[in-house]
Amino acid sequence: MNLLKKLLCAKCSANFSTKEVRKEYDAPADFETAITASGFGKFNYIVLVLSIPMCWMTVFETTTMSYVFPAAQCDLNLTLEDKGMLNAVTYGGSIASAFVWGFIFDTMGRKQPLIVGFLLDGIFVLLSGLSQNAIFLMVMKFFGGFIMNGPYAALTSYLSELHEAKYRSKVPIYTGLCVSVGTIYLPLLASFVLPMNFKAILADYLVLHSWSLFLLLNALPALMGGFIFFFLPESPKFLMSMGKNEQALKVFQIIYSINTGNPKETYPIKTLIDEPKTNDQHKMSESPLLNGWRQISPLFTQPLLRTFILVCSVQLFMIMSLNTLRLWLPQLFQAINDYKYFNNGTSSTLCNMLSVIQPTNDTEECFVNFDNSEVYMNSIIVSSVSACSYLIVSTVVNVLGQNKLLNLLSLVASGCAMGIYFSPNSDIALLFIAAFNSLASVGSNVTLIVVVDLFPTTLRTMAVSLVMMCGRGAAMIGNIIFPLLLEMGCAPPFLCLASLLFVCFCISLMLPKPNENFI
Incomplete structure (x- = not known):
């Protein structure tokens, strides 16, 4: 909590006075006025803490293969080219879905697509842990990259839209720090799981290894993210942009009540302005390709x-x-x-030490050093x-x-x-x-x-x-x-x-x- 205060609350206290938030607003309020009146406190801290596993999702999706390669190279008969493709296909998937996710989050909101996105990513990671060959693993990593691209980008927008302007710029710093912590956690988890070197035969064509368990465990952050979002509100900014002011007002009241401990009915803002629609109807009638090029x-x-x-x-x-x-x-x-x-x-020079990964023409048995x-x-x-x-x-x-x-x-x-x-x-x-x-x-x-x-x-x-x-x-x-x-x-x-x-x-x-x- 102290770290969150330092990152997001440089000159304030999380416990603001009731007088400050009970100020009455006679005119309909815009988004900035409404989110400022809801305050900064327990709700913001809770959401930021709950977002940690979600921030790790993108790290795990792009980086897990790096730790799997040495352990799985014999089980999956991986060549250097296979390893390069397994690293690359995740990025290929994320590129393929870039415009798709942008359209989904702009039209369907934040909450529902985030739930679906996180759960789907968790499912594809679980399936990757059941891989028995390199081709199936590549396909799962491609779809994992396809899914991963949208939810992480939308998560940053979602968190930003729950904070007033003076804290909003700090949210990317916080998410970046969470990602950095994830890059530290991942090799720590690998150090416990991968050296176990076990082999579990579940069926004739289903064998699990220590690297399989490592991948299965890496599905937890995404699955947790999907589960957590069932209990989080929709972005009030998105609700207002869609003309759903009554729903947005209820979200502001919830944030205010959790932050202050006061009843929701005491939230000082009673009505919200109708946000202008800038040619939305005209844009909706255009093809997605034409609309995208116009932007x-x-x-x-x-x-x-x-x-x-x-x-x-x-x-x-x-x-x-x-x-x-x-x-x-x-x-x-x-x-x-x-x-x-x-x-x-x-030890020796780097070039001498890296010679062990050079491909050879001999028939020596594949060896994995788990020490x-x-x-x-x-x-x-x-x-x-x-x-x-x-x-x-x-x-x-x-x-x-x-x-x-x-x-x-x-x-x-x-x-x-x-x-x-x-x-x-x-x-x-x-x-x-x-x-x-x-x-x-x-x-x-x-x-x-x-x-x-x-x-x-x-x-x-x-x-x-x-x-x-x-x-x-x-x-x-x-x-x-x-x-x-x-x-x-x-x-x-x-x-x-x-x-x-x-x-x-x-x-x-x-x-x-x-x-x-x-x-």
Whole structure:
């Protein structure tokens, strides 16, 4: 609770006085007035705490395969190419559903689609845990990515719409912190489950392993999210936008009552304004394709086109390098661990240690080393450093400005990628990997801040969505290419990562200053 207060309530107390909230409003209130009158307190804390497992859903959906590969490679006969495809298909699914989810949440609200989305994602994760071959697992991961994309984006909107303006900007920081905690929890869970190395035969064609149990357990956050939303209210902002003011007023009364402890009837606002409908009926009569093009077309004309291409390119190269290496880290750490296992615990240069994952032509029996606590510890260290980096950067972003900060992050991250390749031992490699992951992760988020500052209010959401889609597409391509680079040798993958980030640095130098595109 103290952490939530620090993040969302810098100069207030959760226990505000009754006089402050009992102020009577004679005229119908707009959304901002109504949500402010409902206060900030127990309801907000409860919702934010309950959202933690939901924030973890996207982390688990995109990252679980990274920990499954070393344990399941023999059971599923996984090649390097199979591993790359399993990482990539999740992003392919999320790209395929981007516009579908946007339409659903804009027309059906937040609550019901979130319930369905979380429950469906949980079901697909459960099915992935029952996989007996790589093809079935790929199909389940694709559908998991297809489902995952919408609920997480809508969750951030939902939480924001339950907070007044002065706390609303802090919600993305909170959700980002929750995601970072999830990246720490995941290897911790893997360290307990995957080394169990059991085999349970449930039927002739259904065999469960420790990695199966790991995937089944990862369905819990999504299933919990769907269950929790049965008891949460619909977004009052959405209800007002649909003309359902009576229902919205009831939601405001519930929030007010929980926050203050006062009866719902004492909520000071009695009526809400009718929000204007800006050509809604006209838009509804248009085809979805025409309506969608009408929304995004300004991004593809001057003066915004050049800037849009630049920010998409920055995010593309940043995310391609970040999520390619991030999703292969457990496999790389496993290779380092295996090298030490076969060499009496001695370390070597990174290239020598990674030679154990190179494909061979011999007929040796497939081997999985479950004595790998170091793999999970290294993953926890990298995730922890990344979480801490957000706190550090938040103190310097206003000093340097987001453009200069993005320049610095991409350049130093490029140097760290080179450092990984030249690492003389595993400890130095871990140091450069943690630095690379932190800098690139923060850089991808700073890029989104740059997007917000460079585009008009009416285009910001669409610009951010399209830029994020470019990032997901890049992550998909990167994970398909990375195993091919690994097969070529040690230098190609890391030199390629360094080159991508250096190109990112060069492009970031061409970004305009905030508000140069519009007044």
